[in-house]
Amino acid sequence: MSMLTPPGMGGKYRITGQTYPRMRRPRRRRRIVLAVVASVVALGLAGWGTLQLIDIFGGGDTARRTTAAARCTPQKARPAVDAVNLPKPADITVNVYNATPRAGLAKTTADELKKRGFAIGKVGNAPAAYDKKVPGAGMLLGAADATKGAFPVLGTQLKGATVKTDTRPTADVDLIIGTAFQALNAPKDATAALALLAKPAPAPSSC
Template identity: 45%
Template structure:
């Protein structure tokens, strides 16, 4: 029996040639490749997680939402206001002001009674009734006077009739008609002496505050004739 004959073969088989036989199983390269791929995937996940943490600490989400988010934020622009010339801003006479009176409170009858009093003071009352949804129950001041840029002077004149009222200029609103939204703090109209004092303040308005609008929101007050069934509830 040759020295190259493996033990246990009893000399039945002989190994010939000049190469030794392979006595161990072949290496499994497929398993090695699978482990390598898994390692690469794990490293990639760790890298992705680290990138997300980086964006979180920066204050953004690292996606296209960061670039589109500003489109959903309110955009603010200075409210239109007469230029400050050092002289009082002239206000129109009540007969030159067309208004709508709307009740934004839960108290009944305020729109009609207030509209009647304003009409007796010379204002042209075109409509009255319940406040539209954007203002109903949301006016905390005595009144909120809403107008477009063309109706700013008229809005300030109407605001003199309610002490503690606020004026809002909607840059998207057309025309010079004014809407008076009666708020929760409303008690009664100003006396003639109080209205005269309020007019002095209204003729010297403070610097305009920014008017903020959000994309998709209502660009107008959405008021309509409230002398209907809805107005009968509380106006």
């Protein structure tokens, strides 16, 4: 046994050379990790509390409540026409003209409008000023007063129709079928559009 070996120690602790064995205390990593985590949590809570105090005393909470209240207030829809004085389809006389190269569109469209309650006037090819010159689905043509009554009601039957006024003294309106015309709106869609036109619904709330 070496002279460096402490009394009573042997085996793996027996010192045979000139160097003392390293006898460290076991590392306490778990305590260190827990201490670090606790410090981070404490700092986070302190920072969050500080932000809340700044927000309260700075009026941020009040601003948020005001904005939310404004956003949740339902907005009433403003009708583009006087819903009370809208004419019924039976009170509107429609002249149906075909401005496309496809034959028979004026008659079939007029027959369908008649089934839906509209009064039908003249039916035939479009005047030269509009023949093959209406690129969209159709055009509604009539006196200026028609924009407040007949046009909105007739417009529920054909999506995408443009509107134009002239100086005619009569209350009848023209439906000039354009080159992009496919068909009138489905009856259920046209009926729903008429109901909405007569009684506009309020804008939905996001709350």
